Amino acid sequence: MADGLLGNILTGGAEYFLGKENIEGAMEAGLAGQQALEQLGERVSQEAQFKPFTVTTGLGTTATTPEGSIDIGLAPEQQALQQQLIGQATGLFGQVGVSPAEAQSALYEQMRAVQRPEEERQRLALEERLLSQGRLGLQSAAYGGASPELLAQETARQEAMARANLSARQQAMAEQQQALTTASGLLGAGYTPQQQALEALRIGTPVAQIAQAGQLAGTELLGKAGLAGVESYLQGTELANALKLQQQEGLLGAVMGQQPTLQEQLLAQYVGMTPSQIEGLSSGGLLSSLGFGDAPTPDWLESIGDFLGFGGSGGSSSTGGFNSAQSGIGSTQIPTGGISALLEAIN
Amino acid sequence: MAQQLQNITVAAPGFFGLNTQDSPIGLDPSFASIADNCVIDKSGRIAARRGYDEVSTNGPSLLGTSRGIETVYEYVDQSGSKYVLSAGNNKIFSGTTTLTDITPVGYTPTGNNWKIVNLNDHAYLYQRGHEPLIYTDHDSSPTLEAHSDHSHATGTPPQANEVLAAYGRLWAADVTGNKHTVYWSDLLNGHHWTGGSSGSLDVTTVFPTGHDEITALAAHNGFLIIFGRKSILVYSGASSPASMTLADTVEGVGCIARDSVQQTGTDLLFLSDSGVRSFGRTIQEKSMPMRDISKNVRNDLLNLVTQQTNPIKSLYSAEEAFYLLTLPDNNIVYCFDMRAPLQDGSHRATTWSSLNPLSLARLEDGTIYIGKNSGIVKYIGNKDGTSQYQMRYFSNPLDFGNTSNLKFLKKFNLTIVGGENTATTLNWAYDYSSGYSKQAFTFGESNLAQFGISEYNTDAEYSASILINTPKVNTSGSGEVVTIGIEAQINDATFSIQKIDIHALLGRLI
Numbered sequence: 001m002a003d004g005l006l007g008n009i010l011t012g013g014a015e016y017f018l019g020k021e022n023i024e025g026a027m028e029a030g031l032a033g034q035q036a037l038e039q040l041g042e043r044v045s046q047e048a049q050f051k052p053f054t055v056t057t058g059l060g061t062t063a064t065t066p067e068g069s070i071d072i073g074l075a076p077e078q079q080a081l082q083q084q085l086i087g088q089a090t091g092l093f094g095q096v097g098v099s100p101a102e103a104q105s106a107l108y109e110q111m112r113a114v115q116r117p118e119e120e121r122q123r124l125a126l127e128e129r130l131l132s133q134g135r136l137g138l139q140s141a142a143y144g145g146a147s148p149e150l151l152a153q154e155t156a157r158q159e160a161m162a163r164a165n166l167s168a169r170q171q172a173m174a175e176q177q178q179a180l181t182t183a184s185g186l187l188g189a190g191y192t193p194q195q196q197a198l199e200a201l202r203i204g205t206p207v208a209q210i211a212q213a214g215q216l217a218g219t220e221l222l223g224k225a226g227l228a229g230v231e232s233y234l235q236g237t238e239l240a241n242a243l244k245l246q247q248q249e250g251l252l253g254a255v256m257g258q259q260p261t262l263q264e265q266l267l268a269q270y271v272g273m274t275p276s277q278i279e280g281l282s283s284g285g286l287l288s289s290l291g292f293g294d295a296p297t298p299d300w301l302e303s304i305g306d307f308l309g310f311g312g313s314g315g316s317s318s319t320g321g322f323n324s325a326q327s328g329i330g331s332t333q334i335p336t337g338g339i340s341a342l343l344e345a346i347n
Numbered sequence: 348m349a350q351q352l353q354n355i356t357v358a359a360p361g362f363f364g365l366n367t368q369d370s371p372i373g374l375d376p377s378f379a380s381i382a383d384n385c386v387i388d389k390s391g392r393i394a395a396r397r398g399y400d401e402v403s404t405n406g407p408s409l410l411g412t413s414r415g416i417e418t419v420y421e422y423v424d425q426s427g428s429k430y431v432l433s434a435g436n437n438k439i440f441s442g443t444t445t446l447t448d449i450t451p452v453g454y455t456p457t458g459n460n461w462k463i464v465n466l467n468d469h470a471y472l473y474q475r476g477h478e479p480l481i482y483t484d485h486d487s488s489p490t491l492e493a494h495s496d497h498s499h500a501t502g503t504p505p506q507a508n509e510v511l512a513a514y515g516r517l518w519a520a521d522v523t524g525n526k527h528t529v530y531w532s533d534l535l536n537g538h539h540w541t542g543g544s545s546g547s548l549d550v551t552t553v554f555p556t557g558h559d560e561i562t563a564l565a566a567h568n569g570f571l572i573i574f575g576r577k578s579i580l581v582y583s584g585a586s587s588p589a590s591m592t593l594a595d596t597v598e599g600v601g602c603i604a605r606d607s608v609q610q611t612g613t614d615l616l617f618l619s620d621s622g623v624r625s626f627g628r629t630i631q632e633k634s635m636p637m638r639d640i641s642k643n644v645r646n647d648l649l650n651l652v653t654q655q656t657n658p659i660k661s662l663y664s665a666e667e668a669f670y671l672l673t674l675p676d677n678n679i680v681y682c683f684d685m686r687a688p689l690q691d692g693s694h695r696a697t698t699w700s701s702l703n704p705l706s707l708a709r710l711e712d713g714t715i716y717i718g719k720n721s722g723i724v725k726y727i728g729n730k731d732g733t734s735q736y737q738m739r740y741f742s743n744p745l746d747f748g749n750t751s752n753l754k755f756l757k758k759f760n761l762t763i764v765g766g767e768n769t770a771t772t773l774n775w776a777y778d779y780s781s782g783y784s785k786q787a788f789t790f791g792e793s794n795l796a797q798f799g800i801s802e803y804n805t806d807a808e809y810s811a812s813i814l815i816n817t818p819k820v821n822t823s824g825s826g827e828v829v830t831i832g833i834e835a836q837i838n839d840a841t842f843s844i845q846k847i848d849i850h851a852l853l854g855r856l857i
Contacts, residue, residue, distance in 0.1 A: 131553075134593025134596075136552050137547075137551060138591075140545070141533075141541060141543055142546070142589055143546075143589055147590075148590060
């Protein structure tokens, strides 16, 4: 083991260097994992997106849209039927919306139009009878300024008018109710093709869900697999970092010497070794073997150091440690571009 | 050799009344060509009509220069009180001896041709173009007032010219501008013209002639008779006017004078444009037989009727058994004896002149009041007021059953009932000549027995109760037919021609 300040400096520098390398490696591995997970999420999201589907029957075609809406396309016959039924319903709703008084008036006129001819015949007959009896021009206050026959006829006429009026009212209300019922029925019937199309969509939806279920399952599997890959990558990266650290520490120990570990020190104390003996447990490194200490480092050694990458130029470079360049020692190296290759593999 | 005188008797001469319609040749000698101021008396003789006595004393002062009393009517209220209403000089009077102007204040009549009827304790006065008047004493004070002023009046009555009280209500017709509608009041309320059972009947479409004008109304035989000028409508069930129906129509005969309609009980008399007609009363038959009352004087009567501008009035007197028809513009009254019709259905007709009645009224007791220019007079006595009047009887030309022989009249033996102090002239003429030979004579005075009258210490009167005069008149001349006549100045004595015996010598054949 190299004694002295230089050795400590070299050892501290090397350890610092190794720690830094490990931190950077861990950072790179974390970033790579994050990117991989983001890409995985995006892909899973794309894969899990709703795939519109279409249900086609003899009544028409019902299609879903990516936005989640439904586009119902009825067959021309069904569309015509729908228009016809809705048109009829609209007409009937128009009747429903008519004022009861107007509907009553219209019905009353129809009823009176039926009654008037017979009333006119009766009036003419009465007129002829009154004429033959010489009573055509008779007026009596007791009979409202007319003859009893005329009053009776007029009373009957007024009663008929009143009955017609009442019947017209009732009939108007009944017809409006009937129109409402019929219009509602027609309206419902008018919407039937649409409902049938929606029903077909409802029936077709599970079928579409079968396909989507596979897609979703694949997406879930992709997600899981991707996540597992990332985790595996991170574990590998962690292991590689640990192995690299261990390798570098071994290499550092081989170069710089090695102090007994705390466990070794405790065990040495336990067996009764003196502190000098315990200190004697420290192994000398290559530098010590090369006479590092107070003597200057020979050139060949410097060249070896440079070769090993302990860097530094001039005098100091002779005391420089390993740089971050590839050491070219075994599989502990972290290949440049490995993360990209991993993400591509995930993708 | 002298021929034997033949006695030709004309019994009850003129008993058949006037006959100016048939050819005189062959006519029954009982027909007369002139029977003026005559009636057929209760014994079937032709006799002088009665005269009149003045009833009202203040007539001239009230009537002024007007025609006189043109309407007379006796109103009897439910208590039996009697009021004589009369109208003249555009005023309305009440009273008999003293006429009192009762014209409502503020009411100014423009005529005197009122028709007055009595219904349910009210007298109703109607005249064309005038608001009807109501006379009643149900407030213990006889009052004449306009309909609108009557406290119980309702509605607006028609200003009709004709009004009839029958079947419990008033019937009115002949309104200016509407001569085809009959109006009737509420039951028992002649002053209720709205509400109740009042009403009207437009008969425009009922007249069989297509168009006519209502002139008069009458109730007869349970029917309502509506007289048009040229047609008559007969309605049954008028007691309930709202349901009355036409029962019969008469076409071509109508009534031309409102006041010519008179009810005799068995007949309904009226003046048509073809003379005086009557509806006979029937019980079983649907149609009422119609008779021509004035058949024997038709042309003369109608000729005079057409000349009338003033209202024609009439009167039926059951006591006198005559129907009078005045023709005021000619100062002639036709008198139809209603005792019995002649064989042809006509009635004996005579005429009255010099009486000049403007209106006639028969009172409840049978008294006949006559409206004259001087006021109200009473048909009574045998003088026209204080004046004598002339009765004239002329036969138709008589041939005594031999149309081809000359007749030489030798002597008349007359039998006159009454005629005390009556200047009489016998007239005769031959061969349709109006140049009469005359022989005047005067019947003497006679004291008729007076039953129940004490004439103690006077000359007893033992003569017959009826004065019979039998004057004998020698005559001269000859001819194929002979017309005889008697003119008598009625001087407060009855005068009836019982018989005319004619002694004639029949001459050679012509």
